[in-house]
Amino acid sequence: MMAGRVSIVGAGPGDPELITVKALRRIHSADVLVYDRLVNEELLQQAAPQEAVRIYCGKAPGQHAMLQEEINKLLIQWAGAGKQVVRLKGGDPLVFGRGGEEALALAEAGIAYEIIPGITSASGMAASTGIPLTHRGMAGSCAMVAGSRCNDSESPVRWDLLAHAVDTLVIYMGMRQIGTIRAQLLLHGKRADMPAAIVEWSTTNRERVVTGTLDQLEKLALAAKIKNPALIVIGEVVQVREELLARCEDFRIQHAVQIS
Incomplete structure (x- = not known):
């Protein structure tokens, strides 16, 4: 029997053209595709042969099609049967993607694996919206934070440190906690008028952007009815987008369907 292998693959931020060649x-060569909720359907159609098995194991806030332990067992079983398995994840497997957990489970089971990086949502959002993560003279540091940890008593988000430690904050999975995030950052001294943005469905044709200030953050989300998947960006770099909209006609046309 041909030896099986698992490729833990980053599918990128949403636009199917942003996936890597590797x-x-x-x-293309997968026998089995195990894919997440935010993987673009166009990528699933790239599997050849057409009879390749496709298994959905997506996770939405509060709704998991499959527990992580079950996903690990699934990968081990298929690869153990000699199949070429692609574990396809939105963004990058090692940025809030639990790719490290899957790699450890495969290594413990003696299954060959590789990790192929993908463009993480923050990088895709930056390019798509004109909001850079760093910008000379404005931001020299950036932190990516999991907002879903807001109520984690064992490993809470240190908003007291993040409020002043970095110039740009990009918060993943934070929409359900947006009020807490705003309150905590203000409590720990972040300026109320700090520029902020919320980006929904980044890099796709469903992308929407709302901009304002940290103090307005929750009201902006409610008014625009922004839902997951969305990124929250807090920092002076949001102003770069506003300057592009003011100065560049092509940029204004490209983003005409977005909310600003």
């Missing part, structure tokens, strides 16, 4: 090659 990742696409693995999809």
Whole structure:
């Protein structure tokens, strides 16, 4: 029997053209695709042969199609049967993607694996919206934070440190906690008028952007009815987008369907 292998692959931030060449090659040769909720459907159609098994194991806030332990067992079983398995994840497998957990489970089971990086949502958002993560003279540091940890008593988000430690904050999975995030950052001294943005469905044709200030953050989300998947960006860099909209006609046309 041919030895099986698992490729833990980053599918990128949403736009199917932002996947890497190496990742696409693995999809083309996959016997089994185990994919997440935010993977673009167009990428699933790239699997060849057409009879490749496709297994959905997506996780939405509060709703898991499959527990992580079950996903690990699934990967081990298929690879153990000699199949070429692609574990396809939105963004990058090692940025809030639990790719490290899956790699550890595979290593413990003696299954060959590889990790193929993908463009994480923060990088895709920056390019798509004109909000850089760093910008000379404005921001020299950036932190990516999991907002879903807001109520984690064992490993809470240190908003007291993050409020002043970095110039740009990009918060993943934070929409359900947006009021807490705003309150905590203000409590720990972040300026109320600090520029902020919320980006929904980044890099896709469903992308929407709302901009304002940290103090307005929750009201902006409610008014625009922004839902997951969305990123929250807090920092002076949000102003770069406003300057591009003011100065560049092509940029204004490109983003005409977005909310600003």
